[in-house]
Amino acid sequence: MGIADDLRALLSSEQVSTNRSVLEQHSRDESYHTPVLPDVVVYPRSTEDVVQVVRYASVRGIPVVPFGVGSGLEGHVVPVKRGISLDMMQMQRILEIRPKDFLVRVQPGVTRKRLNDQLRRYGLFFSVDPGADASLGGMTATNASGTTAVRYGTMKDNVRALTVVLASGEVIRTGSFAAKSSSGYNLTPLFVGSEGTLGIFTEITLRLFGIPEATVAGRAEFADIQHCGNAAVALITAGIPITRVELVDAPFIEAVNAFKQTHYAEVPTLFLEFSGSRESVEADSRMAQEILSDEGCRDLQFESDEHARNQLWEARHSSAYAFQHQHPGCGLLSTDVCVPLSELPGAITNAKRLIDEMKIPGAIVGHVGDGNFHVSVAVDPADADALRRIEQFNEQLVFHALRVGGTCTGEHGVGLGKRKYQEAEHGSSIQMMRGIKEFLDPGHILNPGKLIDEG
Amino acid sequence: MGIADDLRALLSSEQVSTNRSVLEQHSRDESYHTPVLPDVVVYPRSTEDVVQVVRYASVRGIPVVPFGVGSGLEGHVVPVKRGISLDMMQMQRILEIRPKDFLVRVQPGVTRKRLNDQLRRYGLFFSVDPGADASLGGMTATNASGTTAVRYGTMKDNVRALTVVLASGEVIRTGSFAAKSSSGYNLTPLFVGSEGTLGIFTEITLRLFGIPEATVAGRAEFADIQHCGNAAVALITAGIPITRVELVDAPFIEAVNAFKQTHYAEVPTLFLEFSGSRESVEADSRMAQEILSDEGCRDLQFESDEHARNQLWEARHSSAYAFQHQHPGCGLLSTDVCVPLSELPGAITNAKRLIDEMKIPGAIVGHVGDGNFHVSVAVDPADADALRRIEQFNEQLVFHALRVGGTCTGEHGVGLGKRKYQEAEHGSSIQMMRGIKEFLDPGHILNPGKLIDEG
Numbered sequence: 039m040g041i042a043d044d045l046r047a048l049l050s051s052e053q054v055s056t057n058r059s060v061l062e063q064h065s066r067d068e069s070y071h072t073p074v075l076p077d078v079v080v081y082p083r084s085t086e087d088v089v090q091v092v093r094y095a096s097v098r099g100i101p102v103v104p105f106g107v108g109s110g111l112e113g114h115v116v117p118v119k120r121g122i123s124l125d126m127m128q129m130q131r132i133l134e135i136r137p138k139d140f141l142v143r144v145q146p147g148v149t150r151k152r153l154n155d156q157l158r159r160y161g162l163f164f165s166v167d168p169g170a171d172a173s174l175g176g177m178t179a180t181n182a183s184g185t186t187a188v189r190y191g192t193m194k195d196n197v198r199a200l201t202v203v204l205a206s207g208e209v210i211r212t213g214s215f216a217a218k219s220s221s222g223y224n225l226t227p228l229f230v231g232s233e234g235t236l237g238i239f240t241e242i243t244l245r246l247f248g249i250p251e252a253t254v255a256g257r258a259e260f261a262d263i264q265h266c267g268n269a270a271v272a273l274i275t276a277g278i279p280i281t282r283v284e285l286v287d288a289p290f291i292e293a294v295n296a297f298k299q300t301h302y303a304e305v306p307t308l309f310l311e312f313s314g315s316r317e318s319v320e321a322d323s324r325m326a327q328e329i330l331s332d333e334g335c336r337d338l339q340f341e342s343d344e345h346a347r348n349q350l351w352e353a354r355h356s357s358a359y360a361f362q363h364q365h366p367g368c369g370l371l372s373t374d375v376c377v378p379l380s381e382l383p384g385a386i387t388n389a390k391r392l393i394d395e396m397k398i399p400g401a402i403v404g405h406v407g408d409g410n411f412h413v414s415v416a417v418d419p420a421d422a423d424a425l426r427r428i429e430q431f432n433e434q435l436v437f438h439a440l441r442v443g444g445t446c447t448g449e450h451g452v453g454l455g456k457r458k459y460q461e462a463e464h465g466s467s468i469q470m471m472r473g474i475k476e477f478l479d480p481g482h483i484l485n486p487g488k489l490i491d492e493g
Numbered sequence: 494m495g496i497a498d499d500l501r502a503l504l505s506s507e508q509v510s511t512n513r514s515v516l517e518q519h520s521r522d523e524s525y526h527t528p529v530l531p532d533v534v535v536y537p538r539s540t541e542d543v544v545q546v547v548r549y550a551s552v553r554g555i556p557v558v559p560f561g562v563g564s565g566l567e568g569h570v571v572p573v574k575r576g577i578s579l580d581m582m583q584m585q586r587i588l589e590i591r592p593k594d595f596l597v598r599v600q601p602g603v604t605r606k607r608l609n610d611q612l613r614r615y616g617l618f619f620s621v622d623p624g625a626d627a628s629l630g631g632m633t634a635t636n637a638s639g640t641t642a643v644r645y646g647t648m649k650d651n652v653r654a655l656t657v658v659l660a661s662g663e664v665i666r667t668g669s670f671a672a673k674s675s676s677g678y679n680l681t682p683l684f685v686g687s688e689g690t691l692g693i694f695t696e697i698t699l700r701l702f703g704i705p706e707a708t709v710a711g712r713a714e715f716a717d718i719q720h721c722g723n724a725a726v727a728l729i730t731a732g733i734p735i736t737r738v739e740l741v742d743a744p745f746i747e748a749v750n751a752f753k754q755t756h757y758a759e760v761p762t763l764f765l766e767f768s769g770s771r772e773s774v775e776a777d778s779r780m781a782q783e784i785l786s787d788e789g790c791r792d793l794q795f796e797s798d799e800h801a802r803n804q805l806w807e808a809r810h811s812s813a814y815a816f817q818h819q820h821p822g823c824g825l826l827s828t829d830v831c832v833p834l835s836e837l838p839g840a841i842t843n844a845k846r847l848i849d850e851m852k853i854p855g856a857i858v859g860h861v862g863d864g865n866f867h868v869s870v871a872v873d874p875a876d877a878d879a880l881r882r883i884e885q886f887n888e889q890l891v892f893h894a895l896r897v898g899g900t901c902t903g904e905h906g907v908g909l910g911k912r913k914y915q916e917a918e919h920g921s922s923i924q925m926m927r928g929i930k931e932f933l934d935p936g937h938i939l940n941p942g943k944l945i946d947e948g
Contacts, residue, residue, distance in 0.1 A: 136833065136835065137730075138726070138730055138833075138834060138835035139833040139834050139835050140834075141833070180675055181673075181674075181675040181679070182675075183673055183675075187673060192673050194673075194682075195650065204925075208921060208924075210920070210921050210922035210924075210925060211920060211921075211922060212922055214898055214899060214900050214918075215832075215833040215897075215898030215899065216831040216832060216833060216863075216864060216865075216894075216899045217642075217831065217833075217834070217863040217865070218636075218638055218642060218647050218649075218831055218863050218865060218900075218903050218904065219636075219831060219900035219902065219903060220635055220636040220637075220638075220829075220900075220902045220903065220904050220905060220906040220907070221900045221901050221902045221906075221907055221911065221914075221915065221919070222907070222915055222918065222919045222922070222923070222926055222944070222945065223683055223686070223687060223691075223926045223929060223930075223944075223945075224636070224682040224683055224685060224686055225683075225922055225925060225926070226682075227649075227679040227681075227682035227683070228678055228679055228680075228682070228683050230679060231675050231678070231679055232678060248732035271593070275593055277703035279769075314734075314773070315776050315777075317773065318769070318770065318772065318773040318776065321770055321772045321773065322770075374675075376672065376673055376674060377670075377671060378593075378594040378670040378671060378672075379593060379595070379672070380591065380593035380594050408672040408673050409671060409672055410672070410673060439671075442670075443669055443670030443671070444669060444670065445669050445673075445674035445675075445676045446676050447674065447675045447676045448671065448673050448674060449673065449675050450675060451675040451676075452675070452676055452677065456676065459676075460676070463669075463676055463677065464666075464676070464677045465665070465666060466663060466664065466665050466666075467665040467666060467667055467677070467680055468677070469663075469665075470659075470665060470680060470933070471678045471680070473932050473933075474678060474929065477928050477929070477932055478928075489677070489678075490677065490678075
């Protein structure tokens with residue numbers, strides 16, 4: 039009997055697949071990393087199902103790789119050692135909405151858009167917005183963030199409690215419904231961002247926010263990317279409680295115009311959002327206007343109508359897809375450094391210079407309020423020379439970020455592509471990370487080969 | 494040669510003391526827990542000094558208990574197994590202020606008031622305010638919070654990076670200056686709140702905020718504590734971005750009036766603060782006024798003048814001292830449950846009922862915006878019967894909080910007094926906590942007998 043038959047006997051036959059196209063779907067994410075087929079795809083429906091699968095895999099030393107919607111950008115879900123791809127998307131129940139506590143408890147297969155559809159009637163929303171309609175399990179596993187983190191924080195700031203199946207098959211609960219606690223060790227943030235290497239989440243309790251009374255979005259155009267970066271830093275240091283501030287370089291605007299038939303000026307642009315009470319939004323956007331024109335903004339347009347705002351953010355969010363559309367047959371490599379805000383203009387200027395010098399087919403986009411920016415680069419996986427050059431480029435960005443006190447990944451995670459930077463970034467604390475991994479997963483069955491795992 | 498002589502040879506003679514009154518100072522904190530004298534008090538001046546002491550202690554299995562200003566409320570610094578009390582207060586340098594990054598890097602012996610004095614010239618402040626002028630090392634060790642956590646978060650939310658000396662004597666750095674990261678495992682929040690049991694902090698990087706343009710404080714009086722609690726919950730659920738909302742029960746107001754010669758009405762009161770731009774503060778306090786009168790507020794007074802505001806918060810902060818002043822010779826036991834906001838009115842009503850039924854000489858004060866409240870109880874340590882009754886009372890509050898999804902300690906920490914609740918609160922995740930402790934401190938030399946350590 040093979041693994042698939044064993045698992046069919048443990049769960050049910052419709053929860054287990056070895057269909058070729060299903061295996062292929064689970065061999066990759068949206069990145070340039072080389073796909074690897076799992077041996078089998080399993081669809082758990084409950085914590086107990088996950089326990090069964092993990093216990094089975096643990097005894098036999100079979101890798102278990104959790105899978106959400108596959109929208110990751112660093113190969114986290116690629117089953118490099120084959121084994122079981124654990125597709126969490128049938129665990130998609132919203133278990134409990136606690137409007138007065140600003141909390142919701144979900145299964146990991148709920149996607150953020152579906153959650154927000156359900157929350158709207160309560161006047162609440164879940165804030166983390168990485169662009170893709172990712173699963174909340176995947177977002178927890180990578181400590182995702184995105185455009186709204188500058189105001190509402192990352193997943194680490196918004197995951198209140200977890201139910202986790204450990205490699206031993208044991209189920210633990212971390213955190214509580216309380217807004218704060220000094221009891222025991224803080225285990226929840228250790229699991230957030232652990233990329234499936236320490237345990238498998240089966241329930242996630244998330245913090246919610248009230249939908250603001252008023253929201254205004256804006257676009258500010260600049261002559262060059264330096265002025266654009268400086269203006270973003272000036273907005274933040276002035277203390278304006280901005281909801282989003284996104285830098286989009288000219289090549290991205292060109293790609294969006296071609297892809298979405300829009301007519302934005304093809305220059306470096308800041309996409310902005312202010313929200314709060316009507317009075318505060320008015321005051322904030324007035325103050326922003328003054329700062330932006332001091333910083334050389336050439337044109338500034340505000341949109342308060344919901345449709346126009348959605349169109350504007352749709353343009354921002356589609357920029358990566360639009361860019362990829364211009365390069366058919368190519369995969370996407372997205373750099374992801376995050377630097378202290380004071381170092382952002384320098385880091386962006388450095389990236390721009392390297393793009394030119396190294397002839398990188400890339401464009402810059404960034405969550406600049408957090409000091410986080412991406413260079414999206416189209417990669418032909420068959421072109422080894424190009425791939426090597428692009429990886430050298432990424433390495434230069436990463437070592438620049440580390441020199442100025444930053445990190446190799448602000449939000450995409452380590453996965454396969456940033457393992458090589460972990461020693462340089464974390465120094466001797468890497469031994470402590472390895473020790474925690476060894477203690478929790480001595481058999482290296484949980485997403486082997488990712489983050490710092492050598493398994 | 495004894496421990497003290499060894500340590501004098503390792504460091505310098507003026508960094509080591511066995512003076513009786515120095516040992517007594519380091520035998521206790523502000524709580525009712527029984528003092529225990531350390532064998533020796535050591536004053537490190539650098540990370541290297543800490544490494545020397547820890548290496549020495551590790552080889553010989555001597556306990557090392559970090560000590561700050563001794564303002565803790567749960568006996569964390571009591572050296573229950575004697576050994577070395579490591580007084581961190583000579584490591585009191587502010588190492589680096591990065592105004593554009595809203596960050597500061599400090600040694601652990603810097604106190605929060607001194608830090609804020611230095612930050613004022615930059616228009617910045619460090620937000621966490623537990624009342625006492627605690628050391629930042631101690632605040633990190635207990636995951637302290639206090640009155641402003643409802644707006645700015647707890648220590649866990651505001652510690653960006655740490656330098657930690659592990660039990661092995663190894664020095665690790667966690668986190669970075671970047672506002673967010675998905676690189677490696679999140680070790681920083683694991684150390685925050687670890688109460689000196691996992692490592693000793695020698696550098697702490699903290700997040701800062703800009704001093705708001707305008708601040709208004711207020712006092713809202715109610716006929717009974719139920720209305721007071723309901724009003725606090727109503728303010729939060731209305732989404733008003735309040736900076737502080739503190740419930741102070743009538744007995745505390747009486748104690749403050751006697752202690753500070755003030756003349757506040759001796760009824761359950763909410764102490765409030767709003768801050769932001771002038772416009773937003775005005776809008777917020779107007780909206781709060783409407784909600785408070787709907788909720789039965791009898792009298793509401795706002796103060797925007799800085800002196801009057803300071804006086805008001807001074808009254809709030811001195812309430813515990815004022816209360817203790819009324820009970821000479823007694824220690825203070827402060828309960829510290831934190832419950833989901835929707836459960837707060839029920840939890841406070843329950844506490845009030847138990848105070849009456851069990852004849853507890855206690856009064857309620859709370860950071861009610863977070864669902865966290867304290868019953869301060871005067872305890873005569875010589876009266877074993879009274880102590881037993883008060884501990885039974887605390888136990889009832891804790892088990893009520895756990896039943897409704899809360900925690901036994903919102904901000905004071907576990908220390909000695911709440912170890913007995915750790916199994917009930919954390920269930921099977923306690924094994925993971927013990928495993929992390931074993932891995933990092935196999936000899937149980939770091940603050941033995943605290944949190945979950947059995948050493």
